[in-house]
Amino acid sequence: MSQSLITLTLDGFMLEHQLNVHMGTLRELSLVNVKGSGQVYNQLILGRPSLQELNISITNFSHVLNITSPSVSKLCLEIFHPDPSITLSCPNMKKMDFRVRWTSRSFTVHAIDVSSLREVNVKDLPNRSLSLFKTFLRQIRNVEVVKWSCHALETLPWGREIKFPRNKWKRLVLRPSWDVKRCVEVILEELKSSVKLEELILHYDLSLWQDDSEYGCVESSTTSTYVMPQLKKVTIHRWARFSKAQLQLIEIVLQNAVLLEQLVIPCKNRHDELDFVEQVSKFRRASANATLIFD
Numbered sequence: 470m471s472q473s474l475i476t477l478t479l480d481g482f483m484l485e486h487q488l489n490v491h492m493g494t495l496r497e498l499s500l501v502n503v504k505g506s507g508q509v510y511n512q513l514i515l516g517r518p519s520l521q522e523l524n525i526s527i528t529n530f531s532h533v534l535n536i537t538s539p540s541v542s543k544l545c546l547e548i549f550h551p552d553p554s555i556t557l558s559c560p561n562m563k564k565m566d567f568r569v570r571w572t573s574r575s576f577t578v579h580a581i582d583v584s585s586l587r588e589v590n591v592k593d594l595p596n597r598s599l600s601l602f603k604t605f606l607r608q609i610r611n612v613e614v615v616k617w618s619c620h621a622l623e624t625l626p627w628g629r630e631i632k633f634p635r636n637k638w639k640r641l642v643l644r645p646s647w648d649v650k651r652c653v654e655v656i657l658e659e660l661k662s663s664v665k666l667e668e669l670i671l672h673y674d675l676s677l678w679q680d681d682s683e684y685g686c687v688e689s690s691t692t693s694t695y696v697m698p699q700l701k702k703v704t705i706h707r708w709a710r711f712s713k714a715q716l717q718l719i720e721i722v723l724q725n726a727v728l729l730e731q732l733v734i735p736c737k738n739r740h741d742e743l744d745f746v747e748q749v750s751k752f753r754r755a756s757a758n759a760t761l762i763f764d
Contacts (some may be wrong), residue, residue, distance in 0.1 A: 484509045492517055499524040507533050514538055537730070538562075557580045568592040580608040588614040607634045613665075616642040633662040640672045653714040657721065658693070664696055669703045693711075697726040704733040720752045729756040736763035 476497045479580050484505035495517050500510070501524075511534070514523065520540050526547040527534070536544070537558040544559060558581040565586060570593055580586075585726040586609050606612075615638050641659060643652075652671075660666065703722055722732065734749070746763055 479503050479513075484513075487490050494519050496520060497522040497524075499526075501526045502528050507535065511535050513547065555579070556581055559586075561585050564588040564590075566590045566592060567594075569594050577604050580605065583609055584611060588611055588612065588616075590616040590618075592618045603634060606636065610637060613639040614642070615639060615640075616644075618644050634648055634657055635664075637665045638663045639665055640668045640670070641666055642672070644672045650712075650714040653718045654717060660695060660697060660700075665699055666697070667699050667701050669700065671703075671705045695721060697722070697727040697729075700726040700730060701728050702731045702733075703729070704731075705735060718746060723752045723754045723759060725755055727755045728758070729754070730758040731760050731762060733762045733764055 474492050474495050477492065477495055478499040478501065479482075480499075480501040480503075482503050482505075484503060486509070496519050498513070498517065498520060500513065503510070503513075505746070510525075514520070515537060517538065519542055520538055522543045522545075523536070523538065523541045524545040525534075525536070526549070528549040533554045533556070535556045535558070536546075537556075539560060541559045541562050543564045543566075544557075544562055547568040547570070548555075549570045554577045556579045560582045560585055563585055565583075565588070567589060568591075589609065589612050615636075639661060643656065643659075648688075656669070656671070660669075700722070703726075719732065719734070722729065736746060749761060
């Protein structure tokens with residue numbers, strides 16, 4: 470039976486010994502709450518020549534986990550335990566979902582060979598793991614698409630305290646859930662580090678949105694220098710209301726994105742939005758081809 474096994478999920482197993490089972494056709498492996506040594510984990514992953522998708526959820530693990538696979542193209546890694554140290558050697562991995570719910574400062578992730586990695590989805594990230602993840606970002610310089618969920622973004626510090634490493638990201642997707650000013654500060658800091666960026670997409674979770682009326686504009690020192698040589702498209706989804714900080718973000722993009730082709734903004738032509746549309750339409754545009762779309 471194992472000769473034709475395609476998908477295998479182990480949930481809540483206690484593995485004290487290595488499994489001497491041939492699974493040469495296995496394409497998807499999920500290890501959920503599996504208790505065992507790092508050696509047992511490594512043995513489950515290694516030697517699967519057809520393995521393409523690997524899902525690991527760790528809740529009680531204090532060993533070094535070496536994730537080594539020449540064939541895996543997608544990795545979903547969820548960490549619910551404070552102490553594991555993880556090394557990644559997956560030269561053909563193209564996509565990685567990363568969720569860390571709770572860790573200690575000793576938690577580490579080291580990328581040995583992830584040269585094919587192009588997309589990272591950061592679903593959750595505790596504040597104490599932020600410096601760790603920024604170190605990890607420096608190791609994955611070939612990544613082109615980065616997605617930050619609302620829970621991961623909530624851990625980021627304010628304004629000028631945010632320092633993202635220089636990168637080659639071409640597509641950035643953000644799902645912010647807090648006040649508009651803080652969101653704009655994060656976006657602007659991201660843009661400073663992402664000079665290769667071609668597309669920016671913003672999704673707002675309106676159920677978690679906070680009132681930004683007391684904050685106003687972003688400080689001028691935060692908006693001083695921007696280079697957006699490759700940015701071609703910006704799409705904004707589900708704005709609950711319009712604010713000075715949002716206008717500031719749009720103005721900065723229009724004035725600095727020299728290759729901008731489209732700026733898509735949600736607008737239902739309500740009476741209270743007409744003034745916003747008028748202001749945006751008057752902003753200077755660095756790109757002669759920039760088109761404003763009020764969707």
